[in-house]
Amino acid sequence: MNIISNWVQKLLEYSGVSENLSGLLNHLVILLIILLIAYLADLICRQGLLRLIRQVTQRTKATWDDLLFNDKVMNNFCHLIPPVIIYACLPLAFPETTDLFIFLRKLCMIYIIAVSIRFTNIFLGTLFELINQKEAFRERPLKGIFQIIQVALFFVGSILIISVLIGKSPTHLLAGLGASAAILMLVFKDSIMGLVSGVQLSANDMLRPGDWITMPKYNADGVVIEVTLNTVKVRNFDNTITTIPPYALVSDSFQNWRGMSESEGRRIKRSINIDMNTVHFCTPEMLEKFKKITILKNYIEKTEERAQEYNQKHHINDCLLINGLHQTNLGVFRAYLENYLRNLPVTSKNLTHMVRQLQPTEKGIPLEIYFFSSEKNWVPYENIQSDIFDHILAIIPEFGLRVFQNPSSADIREVLALSMKGSNI
Template identity: 40%
Template sequence: MFEDLLLAIRDWFYAVEGETITGFIILLSLSTTVHIFIRVWVIRLLHKLDEKTSSEWYAEIIKARLPQRALMMVPLIFLYLGVDFVPGLNEAFEGFVMRFTAALMILVTARVIDALLTSVHAIYRMLPKSDLRPIKSYIQLGKLIVYIFALIFIIASLSDQSPWYFLSGIGAIMAILLLIFRDTLLSLVASVQLTNNDLIRIGDWIEMPNFGADGDVVDISLNTVRVQNFDKTITVIPTHKFLDHSFRNWRGMSEAGGRRIMRALHIDLTSVRFLNYKEIQELRKSHLLKAYIDGKMEQIMAYNETHLGDHPAVLTNARWLTNLGTFRAYVIEYLKRHPRSKKELLMLVRQLEPTDRGLPLQVYVFTNTTVWAEYEAIQADIFDHLLAVLPEFGLRVYQQPSGADFRSLDRKTDQRPRY
């Protein structure tokens, strides 16, 4: 076909009359002039209009180059329609020019739709709740489909065949397309599930240890999800990996407005004992413990009067306050009155199973902020106080002996005279 076209162009070049060449040159010149006029004046006018208007959506349309690309269609239409008016133009050459121009028009149309989709996405991002339903992956899929069809129509135009001729044979190459676009198709399915099930949003804090991701989601696209870690590095995760690997989303914490503190104090088991009466009276002076001690002592006295019987001096027959139980009550009251604890969320102090490192006394409370620095400061403030007040209850924190402890012990046991 192309050999026949070249022969036709050669024959037309030798047989063509001067007015035909002149007419074709004039047509090209007029099309070029229209193109230059649009590039220099019309587009410049659009930019000046953008500077004078405060419309955000218009600025996004200009930024996506939608009108610029659409106006490129004008010289092509001028050329496509003007070929018929060139006198004496060879039919084969005229057909080639029209098919080539039509192919360019298809390409420009695809680029216009590309810019339109980009503008739609940018305008959608201006909406207050756009992060809840990101559509970037759908926009990218739409662009991919547009360019695939544009490629088919361009090939059909240049070869002077019907597009259905190529579309009918697309099933034969489906296996190759599936192989080439395997990750894209998997990512499309993953993206649909992530968005429809609202699993991740832009701005969510996620953890995905398999990829070393621990930070905020900054972008969700068709093929990748970008996470900015807290050390300001960027982790790029293929979208379809979110269906294969588990991840943690901290959005619930942010929406609740409180972040959990779950840390244990390891109490030395040898320091747990009953309080004597003098210690109880001293602890009763604390406004955090007065109500607890009064109520507890009333229950204890009533129980002891009923159950002590003939052995009032036997401690195992009676009930009494322990330093650990009183300390737990103190911690609860302290947390309830702490100005940075979130009172409406779960708050408790519980004993865990004793280990060779002592008795873990776990503090479980939520702060009224999710800001990392503030959360760490509140947590440190709470445990600073608890560690400092612990000796007032006769309790000790368990700590494994260090080298300095062994050296001190060695000096105490070695009492030999030194000369």
């Protein structure tokens, strides 16, 4: 480079250029040569190195290198080479420290920092996509962590750029920022709370993308589609989107249905009110009729045998049904429902299933059906539940029972019509 500088200097002097002007032109010529070298290095890198890396990644069987060393990542890496060459070679164009030299060095360093931040950001984004493709990490809220790293990256980059502009060490700027920490915490309050909440949600495995959650306070009832630094997006079942601050999920209560999804069944819990006036003891004729029901035959016979043995053992006169042990139509109906649920193919056999009476009220005796369906998807689950209660409602009259129902307007009109008919007679 010194040989070229001397040759240019002699050529300018031979052309009759003054000494001061020839010195300036000499610097500019050297600077143009450096720029040309930097441009050629960038061109060679993008045309040569990029093609070489592309060929190598295409020949390998692995897919991660195709994504991690794609054209976008490598192009941004190649953009780092020209400013580094210019920064390193600037002293050759300006042997003496001048204001122009200082300005160009600062400008070059700022460009290097900016390009480095851009390259690191793109590389991290590609790495995030690669990790997100792994089955083990797909349900983790990694996007929030990625955004935290992005914020830290741009913060450090901004500090470095400002330190270059003012000619101070980055440690001096950080010391100054420490004094204004209260203001920074106020400005970035949501981001800081989101950061802490995101770490808690991830560390305690409280929330994952794909989880079904319900949070009435925020009208959220749907599937988590995204977890970021400042928001958790929930797609409700009516296809609306609810956004919830991450710290609200930590400070408030919400219901996560993941446990149900990972278990053996989804609970069905519903009751039917039985009219108390229809509950009575079973007559021998009724018991004979119930024995014809396949799933009740063994129960009727064993229960009747046990009742007779008890009555005979205690010398009970069972001519009156009030004496001793006797079966009731409601008890037989409960046994029928238990056997019916047990024999359903959709009933999860390893989980609780029962039919029980609740506290009687002015609306009758609530008979609660409690079991778990092995089908957990919403539409099939609702169809199963509806089919079961369709059957229950249809079979109740066969046991001499009646469902309690408040009188409707049609019932009132029928009573009035009968009373008017009776008065006319």
